[in-house]
Amino acid sequence: MPGPVLPTETLLGAWVAAGLTLFIYSFLYKDNPLFKLGEHLYVGISVGYSVVLAWHTVFLRLLWEPVKKDIIENPAALGSYVLLIPAVLGLLMWARFIPKIAWLSRLAFAFVVGFGSGVAIPRAVSSYILKQIEDTVNPLVIRGADGLSMGFNLASPQSGVNTIVLVIGVVSVLFYFFFSVEHTGPGRVTARTGIYFLMIAFGAAFGYTVMSRMSLLIGRFSDLIKYASAEYGYAALVLLALTVLALAAWEMASRGRHAV
Amino acid sequence: MAEGAAAPFKKVAEFPSNTRYVKPGDFPWWAQPAAKGDHYVKLVSSQAFPIENGKPYFVKLRVREGVQEVWSEVAEATAAPNIFNTAQANNLVFVVAFTGVLLASIAAARRNPHVHLRRIAGLDAVEEAIGRSTEMGRPILYLTGSGGMDEVSTIAATVILGEVAKKVAHYDTSLKVPHRDPIVMAVCQEIVKESYVAAGRPDAYKDDSNFFITSDQFSYTAAVDGIMLREKPAANFFMGSYFAESLLLTETGASTGAIQIAGTDSDHQLPFFVTTCDYTLIGEELYAASAYLSREPVLVGTLRGQDIGKALIMGALILGTCLATLGVLLGTDGFSYLLDLFKDFK
Structure with a gap:
């Protein structure tokens, strides 16, 4: 007995998703017009989505609506008029299109860069210096019911042995990033140790991310398998056949052009 | 907690009487909200109970033991924002101290500009990459990453772009800088223009060498991959901060045979750059690159100042571990006064 018929928009979405996925994967053969179509779309x-999103969430919601509300309801109060300052700064960026007053755009950029640095510096001190020191500095021994002991549990980040590894790792990596000191003699050994620590960390991060990418690939294939069912009108299979035919036709046409 | 003395009270926290004490390490000694041994509950604005500035709130406490319970007096408090977060005063001290060290180092570098900087392999390849592009008559592709101008790595990427653009202008090579942030693009246009002027080639500057694609991460990546495949740049530079697009970009670039130089402080993306690029500037090497390339006293002095800062941090790490261990051995909290200075309090 046939299952319930899917809504038209779901079917259309499935055909578009399966088609564009196959167009993008067609790059595995080589750069071709189908891939270009997918890429350009x-x-x-x-871009279209970003423009609409910026218009609604930034211009209308953050500027136009609050200012309009204040003008109508309480025009004497300063209220949201302060929002006009960033609006003017934003408009100054457009001064770049008029060569005579293009210098005005630098005011806006200076504000953005200055504000950005001001926000970034305390945040960097907090996360790259203080948090790093806080998490690295731990006692090598702990005082328990049985008196003093040093932890050898590798699974516990705060065990004594891990604290030693952490301190050696952080200090040697920091030393690797010394630029005004030549890495020679004991300095070379320290810097080398730092590089080994970095490479072990990179290897772990690489493996972790590759696994997550495999999960994304499995996700796309699961969708293609789903869209290959009768429920979706065999979308993935039909589009796969059409993609292969289109690529073959394109390849033959290009060979014909080259032969001429 | 309630919005009025007579309004219905809502339960915001419940805990056993032997928990939620003010413990050493929870707060810095210079910003203790209560004495050691007192109970402490932090009330955070939530959807269930939003806290608004300037509005009075009423709090009362219920102590329960078995079936017996006692209510405290109702306390009133008005929510107000703090101008200064005293718990983060150590952050300010660090910023001021490091700024002092940096300014002193810059002054020293101005007096003696021949400060030694160790060789950075990836940077020596910059000249080679530009020369290769010139010989092959192909463009240079330079990406400034995914970050905005509020990220230090983007700022470093734009500074390096200036140095690369000077060499590009000198060799009369084509430069392409696709962007996903309009503000970064405008800043880069200014930087590239000034580099061409500094190189004595203002006539060779093209305004469209910096161009905007889209702010969406993966469609930007698809477009840049397309540029790599169709225009086949001889050299690809990936500077700044990157996310999941890093491998998609560099793998495509590697397949076109381009020489690739990357520099990022995005630690999760570094493994991909290391495996797919010819040279990778790891973390702070990206910041050092601009000083190394330009030899500007300000940048060289900053680098020297950063080295002094790192030496101080290394000292703090070793000393801190020793003091923390000594504190446990002697059974004292006395060293926490010093250790609190190096903690990140919110």
Whole structure:
């Protein structure tokens, strides 16, 4: 007995998703018009979406609506008029299009860069210096019911042995990033130790991320398998056949052009 | 907790009487909200109970033992924002101290500009990459990463772009800088323009060498991959901060045979750059690159100052571990006064 018929928008979404996925994967053969179509659609749609999103969430919601509300309800109060300052700074950026007053845009950029640095510096001190020191500095021994002991549990980040590894690792990695000191003699050994620590960390991060990418690939294949069912009108299979035919036709046409 | 003395009270916290004490390490000694041994509960604004500035709130405490319970007096308090978070005063002290060290180092570098900087392999390759592009007659692709101008790595990427652009102008090579942030793009346009002027080639500057693609992460990546495949740049630079797009970009670049130089402080993306690029500037090497390339006293002095800062941090790490261990051995909290200075309190 046939299952319930899917809504048209779901079917259309499935055909578009399966088609674009196959177009993008067609790059595994080589750069081709189908891949270009998928790529250009992706870029164009994302730009259009960003513009609409910025218009609604930034201009309308953060500027236009609060200012309009204050003008109508309480025009004497300063209220949200302060929002006009960033609006003017934003408009100054457009001064770049008029060469005579293009220098005005630098005011806005100076504000953005200055504000950005001001926000970034305390945050960097907090997360890259203080948090790093706080998490690295631990006692090598602990005082328990049985008196003093040194932990050898590698699974516990605060065990004595891990504290030693952490201190050696952080100090040697920090030394590797000394630029005004030549890495020779004991300095070379320390810097080398730092590089080994870095490479072990990179290896772990690489393996972890590759596994997550495999999970994304499995996700796309699961969708393609789902869309290959009768429920979706064999979308993935039909589009796969069409993609292969289109690529073959394109390849033959290009060979014909080259032969001429 | 309630919005009025007579309004219905809502339960915001419940805990056994032997928990939620003010413990050493929870707060810095210079910003203790209560004495050691007192109970402490932090009330955070939530959807269930939003806390608004300037609004009075009423709090009362219920102590329960078995079936018996006692209510405290109702206390009133008005929510107000703090201008200064005293718990983070050590952050300010660090910023001021490091600024002092940096300014002193810059002054020293101005007096003696020949400060030794160790060789950074990836940077020596910059000249080679530009020369290769010139010989092959192909463009240079330079990416400034995914971050905005509020990220230190983006700022470093734009500074290096200036140095690369000077060499590009000198060799009369084509430079392409696709962007996903309009503000970074505008800053880069200014930087590249000034580099061409500094190189004595203002006529060779093209305004469209910096161009905007889209702010979306993966569609930007798809477009840049397309540029790599169709225009086949001879050299690809990946500077700044990156996310999941890093491998997609560098793998495509590697397949086109381009020489690739990356520099990022995005530690999760570094493994991908290390495996797919010819040279990788790891973390702070990205910041050092601009000083190494330009030899500007300000940048060289900053680098020297950073080295002094790192030496102080190394000292703090070793000394801190010794003091923390000594504190446990002697059974005293006395060293926490010093250790608190190096903690990140919120």
